[in-house]
Amino acid sequence: MTVPAAIAACSVSKSFGGVRALTKASFAADSGSVHALVGENGAGKSTLIKILGGRIAPDEGEVLADPALRIGIVFQELTLLPYMRVADNLLLGREPRSHLGLIDRAAMPGLAERSLAELGITHIDPRALAADISLAERQIVEIARVILASPGILLLDEPTSALVEREVAWLFARIRALRAAGTAIVFTSHRWAEIAAIADRITIFRNGSDVGSFDSIDETEAITLMTGRRLEALFPARPPAPDGAPALELAGARAAGTAQLDLALHPGEILGVGGLAGHGHRALFFGLFGAPGFIEGALRVAGKPRRIRTPRDAIRAGIALVPEDRKSEGLFLPLKVRDNLTLPILRRLSRLGAIDLGAERRIASDTIARLAIRTPSAAQPVGALSGGNQQKVLLGRWLLTKARILLLYDVTRGVDVATKHEIYELVVRLAREGYAILFYSSDAEELAHLCRRVLVMRRGAIVADLPAEQLSAEAIVSAAMREAADAA
Amino acid sequence: MPPETSSLTLPRGSRLGHTIAQNIGLILAGSILLLAILGFVLIYALEQHRLPGNFELTSTVNSAMPLVFAAVGQSFVVLTKGIDLSVGGVVDLANAMAAVTMGKTLGSALLWSVVILFVGAACGLLNGLLVGLGRLQPIVVTLGTLSIFQGLAIRVLPQPGGAIPPSFTDLLVNPNAPYALIFIVLLGLGWAAFRRSRPGVDLYAIGNDEAASRTLGVNVLRTKIIAYMLDGLLAAAAGLFLAASATAGDATTGDSYTLTSIVAVVLGGVSLFGGRGSAIGAIAGALITTLIVDILFFGHVDPLFQSFYEGVFLLIAVVAGGVIGGAIRRRR
Amino acid sequence: MKAAMKYLPRLAPESWRVVYAIVAAIVLFLIGEAVHPGFLGLANVETILVIASFVGLVAAGQCFVILIGGIDLSVPWVLNAGAIVLATTSMGLDARAPLAVAATLGLGIAVGAVNGAGVAWFGIPAVVMTLAMNGIIEGLVLGFTGGFTCAACSAYAPPVVQSLAHGALLGVPDALWLWVVVIVLVSAVLSITRFGRATYALGNNPRAAVLAGVDARGLTIMLYAASGFFAALAGIMLVGFGGQASLGMGDPYLFTSIAAVVIGGVNILGGRGHYLGVAAGAVSLTVLVSVLLALNMPDYVRSIAYGVVILALLLAYGRETET
Structure with missing residues (x-):
């Protein structure tokens, strides 16, 4: 030059x-x-x-x-x-x-x-x-x-x-x-x-x-x-197609900023949700988690109608949310890995309000081992971990709650490739174990490779329901970007 | 013709709509002030069987002056998302210095006033440096400096006493006519000019989002130091007015201005979370606070219950302000 | 030196602040002995610790609310109201003491709960809510007691309460035993209970705490209620210590309790710190005042030194870790 x-x-x-x-x-x-x-x-x-x-x-x-x-x-x-x-x-x-x-x-x-x-x-x-x-x-x-x-x-x-x-x-x-x-x-x-x-x-x-x-x-x-x-090596094989009754159903549910939404999520399924940022995905995920809940419509968990008004209601109903912005909405950065993991399950670990520290230590180290969280110890402040390991701590927290419905909201954002791969493996394994997983990602490639079905949202409404045979990153992006006039 | 995307067809708010929504705190403060004035006139007329006149206006304005200055000073710091607990200490120090130094002539009183204002600004500089460079929270810094300034005030004037030249009192808080209103007008004009200067804009920027302001090239340290210095200067001015009203000094009467200045700022619609509100609101808040005391007095409320009613009034004003402000923002 | 460092426990920066606060208290004691030999005499140390315990009690409540980024400015008049309620309801009789103590503590809890409700439900900034509450209680107390001129207002504290403040068990003043119990309980609550964990979570990241199932509103109300409880408890101890309730007896405890909390290593923005440090902070402040008194320093020097030492300790270990 x-x-x-x-x-x-x-x-x-x-x-x-x-x-x-x-x-x-x-x-x-x-x-x-x-x-x-x-x-x-x-x-x-x-x-x-x-x-x-x-x-x-x-x-x-x-x-x-x-x-x-x-x-x-x-x-x-x-x-x-x-x-x-x-x-x-x-x-x-x-x-x-x-x-x-x-x-x-x-x-x-x-x-x-x-x-x-x-x-x-x-x-x-x-x-x-x-x-x-x-x-x-x-x-x-x-x-x-x-x-x-x-x-x-x-x-x-x-x-x-x-x-x-x-x-x-x-x-x-x-x-x-x-x-x-x-x-x-x-x-x-x-x-x-x-x-x-x-x-x-x-x-x-x-x-x-x-x-x-x-x-x-x-x-x-x-x-x-x-x-x-190669892409094929990055993504694990998809879990098998689910059968059985839905774990979570929405009928005509509406949150602030969305249209009426209908969806059914089955155990063992990774149901993808795609679309551009700011088109109602957040309202859907946080609505399911009661933060804040839906304004109208019906929500059924395992076939039974449930009212979810606060995150506590959602946790009791066996729903877990892993948000995208783990620093502001998920983790307590200066607190220990252990404290971050066990916060929602302390009731189970306590007698008369006092925590059984031995049991807590065992649970924390089990989770660290099971998810291969790279940390010097369970007492490490979670803020000192890398982004991917922080995300695993957050996932680990919700797996401990015995929730069977996982709402994963852009969980691989800002995560390095190796950890991304581990998170994909984990998500697929969880689906095979029977977890029902609603999976939003800003990365269309991810949706195309992990899910058998992807719902695309635009302006607060579900505008496309792409089955496995039509799935590709291009299909998702084009459904998300298509202007209203073309779609009609 | 396909409809345009939502973002391109948003209706515009009218100018008036924007002005109302963006100054809702100030408008509410103004409304409360108006109500307080009406309430005062009403109670006074009912009790005294005549309308309040020049004397009542003068004494109300004069008694409000120290708080007006202290509240405006406080508002500078609150706009940066800080809080200043040392205001009372600076008022004490200025008050004590005035009583000791001013002597008998107006000339020496004015000369020393300038010195005292400088001392106030220096107190603010200390606060600003500790907050800006020391990476300490404003509330703990000013908690420490409050004690220091109070100590200095007692050193200057161990016992209540000293003297203020009558000519100085006549100049600042003339008992015959509400000339002191001129100072409020000057303060308002000064604020309007400051609001339209580089540090004025930067003050709001760092109160809105300090990290983003830094990214945008705002000199955060300089702006904070200016805010704390102006705060100190105005607190010293409050001390001068206090001394002029009392015609003597006392190194502890200023203590109460720490908390009352915060109350005035809150009533004036300045957000304790920074970046919203204005010194004009703080002036209104100070006048409201003073009028409430007068209303309670003329309403023959047992003075022992006075702080009860003030506390209730503060809560009602803040909750009502929040509800009305929220409703107006939502309607848009 | 390096070798010695190896044996130091591996502590998080937050825990180190607790250590620093304790070291500061010890160093201040030693300075006292250096400038005024005899300062470390048993009787003197006992007196200092008893006086520190009053600050420590108020600071326990203040610590709870500051841990969630709040503040309690209603402490002075809750304390003062506690003292007057104890004196007037007991009328100096031991028989009525249990009821009077219960009424006083109940009042503190109730006022604190209202503070918490104002903050949690109405979104009123803590500074405003508790400042207004301080005025409200002040007005009510002054109004109903006629400015402390009522017949029952000059009642002495029941002997059993006075002996709680002055008596001793196994050679240690009862007031200190009470404080030790409070230190153990509050520390345990913060360290090993669900309540404590939720408090730190809420103080660190309110949004994430709610999303992890913490009942933020209920917790906030409980923490402010705890602050009211401790202010009332301090009122009981002070009225027992001084014999009678007096006008304005709570005023010095506002800024002192906040100062004890922050030099105890608690972050004023919430989420970080521990009551062990706060207790040390309460001792430090009391020692400082005692040293200056022992040296016959005039008022103004005490006031200035107080401010300077607070700032110096904060600059030494209370700074924000990030810019």
């Missing part, structure tokens, strides 16, 4: 509390091109983006960026300030000043409206609070804010995760315009179709290192590089 890159990382490494996120990763992006970073969740893409943007410092290695170019970053976790107006968020740090030198708050919505219109956004009200607009709109505002600062280098970390097809089309039009204007764009996504559509160059990441850069590469080859093994 004769032209020096706009931004480059030279064998950077980074660890977080003993867990390696990046190991000697290298990468370079040129001006006027779109460079995609591709890899599994947990492959180190987000960490690299943060290091490129100067938000965190690498432990080793260095980042070289053209000092003349301003860097703009769109983070995966949205950074909008909830109780400030969209206009305040868009113009933060670049507010218009009145003749007194003060910030002209009254002029900001108008200015924000014009700025958004220049980017082709006319449906977002700049006077609304950021907390009051939808997730997709927040993501668009986040992107717009960064683009409006006219960066020479634009880093986008999973910018499409909450967007529907036409919003993705909008984003790609902006990216093409910026590319034509000479901006260097770095982009991460795990939707292959998007990458193929926009990327000029692709760098594949696995386990914190780059494993190759390509101008074009076909999907199968890319996935093999990403996962380090």
